[in-house]
Amino acid sequence: MNAPRTRVQRRPVHGVLLLDKPLGFSSNDALQKAKWLLRAEKAGHTGTLDPLATGVLPLCFGAATKFSQLQLDAAKTYEAIVRLGATTTTGDAEGEVLRECAITPEMLTPERLAAVQQQFTGPIRQVPPMYSALKKDGKALYEYARAGVEVERAAREVEIHALALTLSSDDQGQPLLNMVVTCSKGTYIRTLGEDIGAALGCGGHLSFLRRIDTGGLGVERCVTLAELEAMDEAQRLACLLPPEALLVEHLPVTLGSEDAGRFLSGLRRRGTWPDHAAVAVFGQEPPALLGVGHTVAGELIPDRLLSPLEIQQILESRTLAAPAASILEKS
Structure with a gap:
């Protein structure tokens, strides 16, 4: 007879954990694991x-x-590798090969690469892939795809803020295209890789994808699930950034x-503030985030507020996590 599972005692936890998501985990899998390790009552991620x-x-x-939507809308930077010569x-790399194409030297000249890089920088239009979570009549597109049904999708405009393309090869000498992409929300990097492969004339599919920045939050500041598991509870709490870490572009x-x-x-407050659409509002004594708002004609108008209980917690x-944070910094 199996022993009963120990019930996790949840607690209020406030802040942002920058996680380096491991390969093979869905975003929700990673969220639930971190939520369990922190024994947090309420949690959400900022886009899959x-x-x-x-x-x-x-x-x-x-x-x-309360501020997770801001990261959904933020620009993101990815490192990706496209395996040229085969579409799936x-x-x-999870899909079955559809077509293979012989690659000629003329397809991958520096001039051709530079032209394609320019072609896919700036505003571009993408047709969302069938293997995506977009909904059609209440069902995700990937559900239709798994059933062998192709659904018509309208092209959408996205913005590629920066794109760098370089060539390399795998252990067998097959050409690979390395991409570093900074893009707007709604961009599908798999589709970008496919479209660039098509523009080069040889096709391609994504074999590697790593997000290295979102809204100014870089991977160098991230912690892994394995590192979290090895910590005690105080050290885990010390890894949390304050909620205002999501408000770096706010006044x-x-x-x-x-x-x-x-x-x-x-209540609205009056002052000498300039007009601004996004304002992070802090109290002075004690120093604490109160919420976000906007300013119009010298008036500060609340948009999203923390509760007094949340501020107290x-x-x-912060007091409890300070000793653990100093230990982490020394190690």
Whole structure:
């Protein structure tokens, strides 16, 4: 007879965990594992990363979930490898090979590569892949694809802010195309790899994908699940960034005690602030994030607020996590 499973005692946890998502994990798998390790009550991620992809996956806990949409909208940077000369059913290495093409030297000249790089930089149009989570009549496209059904998809405009293409080869001497891409939300890197392969005349599919930055949060600041598992609870909490880590592009505004209390009650405040669509509002005593808003004609208007309880819990957790953070810095 199996022993009963120990019930995890959940607790309020607030902040952002920059996770280096491992290969083979879905974004939700990674989220649930981190949530369990932190014993967090409330958690969410900031947009899915394919199981075949690794890299930056910001996970939001507690009050930070109120600002997760900001990361969904942020520009993202990826490193990717396209295996040239073969297309697959899924656009990546998981699919079955559809077509193979002999690659000639003329297809991969520096001039040809530079022209294609320019062609796919800036605003481009993409047809979303069938193997994606986009919905059609309430069903994800990948469900239709697995049933062998092709669904018509409208092309969508996305922005490729920067693109660098270089050539290499695998152990068998087969040509590979290395891509570093900074792009807008909604960009499918698998589709980009397929389209570039088609433009080169030889086709291709994605064999490697790693997200190295999202909204200014880089992979060098990430922690792995294996590292989290090896830590004690205080060290895990010390890995959390404060919720305002998601607000780096917001104009910071600090309010005195009286104005802070009224702002937290949802009241507008008057001041000499310039007009700004995105403002991060802080209290002065004690220093704490209150929420976000916007300013118009000298008026600070609340948009999304933390609760007084959330603010109190964040301040208390900072005190508890400080000793563990100093230990992590020394190690």
